[in-house]
Amino acid sequence: xxxxxxKKLGExxxxxxxxxxxxxxxxxxxGADKVFDFSIGNPGVPxxxxxxxxxxxxxxxxxxxxxxGYTSAAGAPEVREAVARYIRTAFGVxxxxxGVYMTCGxxxxxxxxxxxxxxxxxxxxxxxxxxxxxxxxxxxxxxxxVTAATxxxxxxxxxALDAAVGAHTKGxxxxxxxxxxxxxxxxxxxxxxxxxxxxxxxxxxAPVFLIADEPYRELTYGAEVPYxxxxxxxxxxxxxxxxxLSLAGERIGYIAASPQCAAAADVFxxxxxxxxxxxxxxxxxxxxxxxxxxxxKSGDVEEYRANRDLLLHTLQRCGFVCIPPEGAFxxxxxxxxxxxxxxxxxxxxYELLLVPSDGFGVKGYVRISYCVERAVIERAAPAFxxxxxxxxx
Amino acid sequence: xxxxxxKKLGExxxxxxxxxxxxxxxxxxxGADKVFDFSIGNPGVPxxxxxxxxxxxxxxxxxxxxxxGYTSAAGAPEVREAVARYIRTAFGVxxxxxGVYMTCGxxxxxxxxxxxxxxxxxxxxxxxxxxxxxxxxxxxxxxxxVTAATxxxxxxxxxALDAAVGAHTKGxxxxxxxxxxxxxxxxxxxxxxxxxxxxxxxxxxAPVFLIADEPYRELTYGAEVPYxxxxxxxxxxxxxxxxxLSLAGERIGYIAASPQCAAAADVFxxxxxxxxxxxxxxxxxxxxxxxxxxxxKSGDVEEYRANRDLLLHTLQRCGFVCIPPEGAFxxxxxxxxxxxxxxxxxxxxYELLLVPSDGFGVKGYVRISYCVERAVIERAAPAFxxxxxxxxx
Numbered sequence: 001x002x003x004x005x006x007k008k009l010g011e012x013x014x015x016x017x018x019x020x021x022x023x024x025x026x027x028x029x030x031g032a033d034k035v036f037d038f039s040i041g042n043p044g045v046p047x048x049x050x051x052x053x054x055x056x057x058x059x060x061x062x063x064x065x066x067x068x069g070y071t072s073a074a075g076a077p078e079v080r081e082a083v084a085r086y087i088r089t090a091f092g093v094x095x096x097x098x099g100v101y102m103t104c105g106x107x108x109x110x111x112x113x114x115x116x117x118x119x120x121x122x123x124x125x126x127x128x129x130x131x132x133x134x135x136x137x138x139x140x141x142x143x144x145x146v147t148a149a150t151x152x153x154x155x156x157x158x159x160a161l162d163a164a165v166g167a168h169t170k171g172x173x174x175x176x177x178x179x180x181x182x183x184x185x186x187x188x189x190x191x192x193x194x195x196x197x198x199x200x201x202x203x204x205x206a207p208v209f210l211i212a213d214e215p216y217r218e219l220t221y222g223a224e225v226p227y228x229x230x231x232x233x234x235x236x237x238x239x240x241x242x243x244x245l246s247l248a249g250e251r252i253g254y255i256a257a258s259p260q261c262a263a264a265a266d267v268f269x270x271x272x273x274x275x276x277x278x279x280x281x282x283x284x285x286x287x288x289x290x291x292x293x294x295x296x297k298s299g300d301v302e303e304y305r306a307n308r309d310l311l312l313h314t315l316q317r318c319g320f321v322c323i324p325p326e327g328a329f330x331x332x333x334x335x336x337x338x339x340x341x342x343x344x345x346x347x348x349x350y351e352l353l354l355v356p357s358d359g360f361g362v363k364g365y366v367r368i369s370y371c372v373e374r375a376v377i378e379r380a381a382p383a384f385x386x387x388x389x390x391x392x393x
Numbered sequence: 394x395x396x397x398x399x400k401k402l403g404e405x406x407x408x409x410x411x412x413x414x415x416x417x418x419x420x421x422x423x424g425a426d427k428v429f430d431f432s433i434g435n436p437g438v439p440x441x442x443x444x445x446x447x448x449x450x451x452x453x454x455x456x457x458x459x460x461x462g463y464t465s466a467a468g469a470p471e472v473r474e475a476v477a478r479y480i481r482t483a484f485g486v487x488x489x490x491x492g493v494y495m496t497c498g499x500x501x502x503x504x505x506x507x508x509x510x511x512x513x514x515x516x517x518x519x520x521x522x523x524x525x526x527x528x529x530x531x532x533x534x535x536x537x538x539v540t541a542a543t544x545x546x547x548x549x550x551x552x553a554l555d556a557a558v559g560a561h562t563k564g565x566x567x568x569x570x571x572x573x574x575x576x577x578x579x580x581x582x583x584x585x586x587x588x589x590x591x592x593x594x595x596x597x598x599a600p601v602f603l604i605a606d607e608p609y610r611e612l613t614y615g616a617e618v619p620y621x622x623x624x625x626x627x628x629x630x631x632x633x634x635x636x637x638l639s640l641a642g643e644r645i646g647y648i649a650a651s652p653q654c655a656a657a658a659d660v661f662x663x664x665x666x667x668x669x670x671x672x673x674x675x676x677x678x679x680x681x682x683x684x685x686x687x688x689x690k691s692g693d694v695e696e697y698r699a700n701r702d703l704l705l706h707t708l709q710r711c712g713f714v715c716i717p718p719e720g721a722f723x724x725x726x727x728x729x730x731x732x733x734x735x736x737x738x739x740x741x742x743y744e745l746l747l748v749p750s751d752g753f754g755v756k757g758y759v760r761i762s763y764c765v766e767r768a769v770i771e772r773a774a775p776a777f778x779x780x781x782x783x784x785x786x
Contacts, residue, residue, distance in 0.1 A: 003512055003666075005670075006508055007662045009666030010661070010663055011662045011666070017466060040463065046458055052452045052457065055448065055452050056449055056453075064639065065435075065437065065438075067642075068440055068641070070435050073410060104644065108673070116396055119397070133669075207394070247461045249461050249678025266394060267395055269403035269404045276407070278671045279497075279503060279671065281498060283644075284497075284642070284643050
C-alpha cells in the first residue's frame, strides 16, 4: 500500500538515530545528567559568535523579502561567488561560482551528487568503515554499493581500492577527516588515490568521479587536510557547515564541482536537475548568507581536542584499545567481544550509548562521539570502568 | 556520463525559474525598475513582524547548541505538537504529533509524500491547469502522471476526475487555493471529491490518497477554504509556510498525515524513510521553532488584494480576459493568440515577464504573479496597453 523500501527505511531509521532517540527518551525517564549519550555527531561546541551576530545583523538590515525570498536554485549569486573565491584562495585550485551549488547540508550534497551522476548499472565505492547512510543514498539513487576496506590503521588500502574500482564504477566516496575513525588522509595518500583513479578512468574509458564528503575539514588536531580537487580533476566536493559551524540542524552546505572535471557543464546541469527532482528548490536563504561570512571558520576545536584527550585517557586507563583520531570528533574503539552490538547492549546497562560498528561496514568496533559536554565524559568515567570490569580488562 | 534525466531537468530548469533568471539578468542590464517580472511566486509582502522578532528572540535566549543542532528527523517534538494542536483547533479534525513531519517546504513535502506512497505501476492524478513541478515530482518518485482537466471556471470537473481515477491510481493531488488559477474549492466540491475517492477506493480495494498541496491556504479574499482532511480520511496535507509567512527561501513546511488514513503507521514510516532516502535529515531547526509561534498567521493579505484589484482593472481596461481569483496571488489570463508562448515572447519586448500556460497543462493562457510591489503593476500599465494594442484588443 506504501513504498516498501521507504517504509522499511523509515521503520529501521538509521542505527545512530535509533540510539539517539532512545537516549532522548531515556533522558526524560531518568534525567539528562544520568544518560551518557555518545551516539550522534551533533556538534558540542556552540556556533562561533559570528553566526548569531550575522543572523541578527541580516534580520535588522536586509529587507525581509530579499532576505527570506527564494534564491536561485543553485544559491544566491553573491554566496556562490564567495564560496568559489574561498576555495580558490584557501586551496589554490581553479573554482568559479558556476560550479558551486548551495545545498541543505551534507546529506543533500550527497543525494544530489549521486542522483546527478548515477546511470543504470553504476557502482559507487565506499571505503569502510564509513558513514552508514552512504549505502542508503547510493541505493536510493539507483546505484550499487561496492566496499573497499581500509587497513588496520583506518587509512586507505590501495590494493583493496584497486580491486573495488572496476568497469562499472561511476564514483568513489572519500571522507577525510573520517567518520567514524577520525583518520585524516595524507598528501601521499591523496596523490596515490588520484593516480589509481586516473588509471581506472583510462581503462574504463570514462571518468571515475571522486566524491569528497568533507563535513569535518576544519575539525583537526594538527593534521593537514589536503584538498582532493588539487590532486584529481574529476572531483566533486560535498561540503556541509553542520559540524564546522555547529549548524547541524540548519541544513546548509554546498556542492563544488571541479571546473576541470570531465563534462563539467553536464555534471552541473545534472546536479541542478537532481536537486529539482528531489524537491530541494534552494538552500535556506538566511543561512546561505550567514555561512558566506563564516567560510573556513569553526567552533572552538580546542574543546573537541580536550574532549578527545580526556576520553582517550579514560578509555585507555580502563583497558580499551583505539587509535587516537587526527580529526573529526569520533573515537573508533575495539569492542572487547566480537559482537559489537552485544557490547553496546551491555554498555546500555550503564547508560552508555555507543554505536556498534556493523552499520559502518566493519565488525568488532564501536563509535563514540565525543562532541559532547565535557561533564558527560567526566560523569561517564565510572560507567566505562564498570563496563571494562565486566570484560575483565 | 551523467544521469540523462536529471541532466535534462537541470538544463531545462522549470519554465518559471527560467523566466525568473532571465528577469534577474535583464534587471542587471537595463535597471530593476524597467523590468516587469510577473513570473515567480516569490511573496511580495514582508514576513509578519513576529517572524523576525522570533528569530532574534530565539537567537538571544536559546542556547546555540539546542537552537542550531539536529532535531529528530520528523521535527522537534514541541514543534510537531504545536502543529498538531493548531490543526485540531483550527479545523476540528483529529490530529496528533505522531502524524506531523516537518519538511524543507512544499516541494519537499510533495517529493517525500510521493516517494513514500509510490509503488511500481502507480499513477497519480493532477487536476490541470496545475503547478508544473507536480509532473517532475511524480515521475521522479517512479509514478505516472494522469491529468484531469478542470471546467472553464477552473473548478474540478467531477466527470473528468471520475475518468482519470482508476485501478492504478495511488493518489490525487489537490491544490486549493490554486496555482495558477486562484480558484478555491468549495465545501460541496470537497464533499463530492471525497465521495468519488471513497467509491474508487472501494472499487480498487485499496485507498486512493488525497494529497492536499496547501501553500496558499491563508491567502484568500473572503472565500472559505475547507480542510480536506475533514472530508476524506485518506488525506495527506502538504503544507508550506513559504507563501503565508513570506519565507519562500527558508524552506520550511510540514506533512500532516491523517490519523484516520488507511495504514496510518505505515504511511508515516514510509514518509520518514523517504525523507531519509532523499537526504533531508531534518527541517531547518531555527525556522521550525519560528513557524511554531506563527501558525495560521500570514503577511498582509490586503496588499495582495489591492494588487489583484489594480491588475485586474488594468488588464480588463486593456481588453484582456480572466476570471477574478479567489485566493493565492496569480491571475490566469486568456492569451489573445492561441500560442501562449508566442504571446509571452511578444510581451517580453515590453519587458513584461509572464509565464505561458503550457507548462501548467493547458494551452492558451498566461500566469501573471501579482505578488509584486504595487509600483511594478503601476509602471507596467503602459506596457500592457501597448501589448494589447498589438493584438487590436
